[in-house]
Amino acid sequence: MPELPEVETVRRTLENYVLNKEIRDIDIFYNKMIRNQSIEAFRNQLIGKKIDRIERYGKHLVFVIDEYALISHLRMEGKYFIKHLEEERNKHEHVIFYFTDDSTLRYQDTRKFGTMDLILYKDLHLNSPIVKLGYEPFNNLLDSKYLKQKLSKKTVAIKSALLDQTIITGLGNIYVDEVLFRCNLNPNMPSNQLKKKDYDNVILYSKQVLEKAINLGGTTIRSYTSSLGVTGRFQNDLLVHTKVGTPCVVCGTEILKTKVNGRGTYYCPNCQK
DNA sequence: GTGACCACCTGGCCGC
DNA sequence: TGCGGCCAGGTGGTCA
Numbered sequence: 001m002p003e004l005p006e007v008e009t010v011r012r013t014l015e016n017y018v019l020n021k022e023i024r025d026i027d028i029f030y031n032k033m034i035r036n037q038s039i040e041a042f043r044n045q046l047i048g049k050k051i052d053r054i055e056r057y058g059k060h061l062v063f064v065i066d067e068y069a070l071i072s073h074l075r076m077e078g079k080y081f082i083k084h085l086e087e088e089r090n091k092h093e094h095v096i097f098y099f100t101d102d103s104t105l106r107y108q109d110t111r112k113f114g115t116m117d118l119i120l121y122k123d124l125h126l127n128s129p130i131v132k133l134g135y136e137p138f139n140n141l142l143d144s145k146y147l148k149q150k151l152s153k154k155t156v157a158i159k160s161a162l163l164d165q166t167i168i169t170g171l172g173n174i175y176v177d178e179v180l181f182r183c184n185l186n187p188n189m190p191s192n193q194l195k196k197k198d199y200d201n202v203i204l205y206s207k208q209v210l211e212k213a214i215n216l217g218g219t220t221i222r223s224y225t226s227s228l229g230v231t232g233r234f235q236n237d238l239l240v241h242t243k244v245g246t247p248c249v250v251c252g253t254e255i256l257k258t259k260v261n262g263r264g265t266y267y268c269p270n271c272q273k
Numbered sequence: 274g275t276g277a278c279c280a281c282c283t284g285g286c287c288g289c
Numbered sequence: 290t291g292c293g294g295c296c297a298g299g300t301g302g303t304c305a
Contacts, residue, residue: 073299113298153274154276263297264297277303278302278304288295
């Protein structure tokens with residue numbers, strides 16, 4: 001699924017294709033994808049406008065279109081493609097933006113989990129899904145004091161806490177497994193049992209793992225391949241995620257797969273006691 | 274306030 | 290080969 005590195009890769013790639021293009025028309029084939037506007041209002045507010053820039057907050061892409069912010073969340077399998085006007089629509093393309101130069105931006109989502117919210121840009125940090133997000137690992141405000149405040153009263157498993165986007169934003173199932181392995185933390189450990197060095201390690205390795213993944217263009221696995229022909233290479237650097245049955249790179253113990261609050265979770269039972 | 278559970282959705286996989 | 294059932298999972302809503 002697209003996590004922060006994959007979304008950042010999509011953002012950087014799309015910037016090369018859609019900036020300053022004028023929207024001539026929009027087709028929406030799955031109405032539930034547009035959450036906070038009627039289809040008519042969504043179209044009326046964007047048609048005739050140009051895409052000024054693309055921002056990213058955690059896993060949210062924000063297309064800045066004149067005075068509006070189009071907040072797109074790819075969820076599980078959302079992807080964007082640039083295609084010529086005349087290319088046939090495939091059945092998983094749910095929103096198509098037509099530009100005046102006869103190119104199109106197409107949002108494709110096999111499972112239809114993705115969402116789009118359209119708000120005024122001035123309200124982006126006042127009244128939008130962005131407001132609830134915690135700090136990204138790259139934010140200097142994310143320190144051990146902040147983590148202690150957020151986690152020290154939580155009994156929920158550390159894996160679940162790190163997936164909570166209101167605490168740290170940008171980590172998803174793949175990268176949480178990788179971070180916990182590097183921290184030698186068991187995914188089921190109650191959040192309130194972490195020590196100061198654990199907070200420091202979570203911050204350090206979250207940053208390290210995400211930075212490397214961004215540099216490698218994200219991770220390409222069965223449930224996610226990037227758009228526009230961009231393929232990530234971080235899957236070659238995964239140490240535990242999807243490695244069930246293979247020896248741990250540190251101690252040689254067989255990597256196990258379990259479930260933590262319903263999420264598939266990979267870990268080394270020896271390194272992550 | 275917290276945590277558990279469910280719905281959303283469809284392709285892939287497995288067993289029969 | 291075809292069918293049914295299960296699994297995958299980020300997020301928001303509901304309920305205890």
